[in-house]
Amino acid sequence: MYRLFYTPTWFNGWDIIFEAFIFIIALLIAAYSWRIYKLNKENQFAYLSLAFILISLGLLVKIGTNATLYFTPIREVALGALAPVVAGPQSNLQFADLFYRAGFFLQMVPILGAWLLIFFLSQKARKRLTRWYEVSQIALFIYLILLISVLANFKYMVFYLTSAVILSLIVLNYYKTYLNKNLNENTYLVMWSFILILFSNLSFIFVFAWENFYILGEVFLLIGFLLLLYVYRKVVRN
């Protein structure tokens, strides 16, 4: 049987549920950050909001593509809608391949964009410096995102490896912030959230070797975002 995805069959659907939770958490943080931006008009809050919106967008695409691949009724509907584009003698197979690749591309671009934005924001303010510095960094980020997203379609682990590298830099930045802000507990928890998200991406790299790494990755990702939710609730309820 031709398999396009690495998930253990029994886990089909559970990853969608995990990602649905993460989607909601990301939107909550994005909404609160946007609310702060409306109050004080400081750009970093708008960027943070955008980062979490990008994460939720990437997850939404992943949920959509996974649901289409796992569940036949959804797949039949999608095939019907896309038939004019992918019609041919092996249309079902062509469709699955094209659909999964397009879905993966549309998942990678926003998520990589989000990690890069968060990396940019987690740097100390003086390193963000002048407007031209920011513009040149953003231009470089966009180029890298598109390049990696195209390459990763040939080797999926390129995306997770790149994510892991960026996430490790984010963790390092948060560790420095934690030390500089008199060992702030919330910063410590956010740092740990990103450590867990980093572990999840490292797990996804090795899915080719053992499919249960996918489950481990999803669990780490969920716990990481649940920790972010805990920080959010702690701040908002204070």
Next chain:
Amino acid sequence: MAARRSRLELIFDILTSIQNKGGVIKPTHLMYKSNLSHKLLNNYMEELIQKELIVIEEHQVRKRKSASKVVRITDKGLGFLEEFRRIREFTDAFGL
């Protein structure tokens, strides 16, 4: 030297100064506590009164014939302080 305070930080400092004095403070004391010039403080106070975060009250002092003015923080002002503290925590948590 301390960094320049943003507009919201100035408002926070003004309201915190009032809150720390039990919710009521004389304008002169407020000027010293919030570390602002008379002119600047007046500008901000006008804005805060407009937004109903503070009110100016006449306070009759026993030994004096005339009433003196005091600044009182409103419930809305207290709510703003709470919101700002949350924003500050969020900012610190995400290293912004």
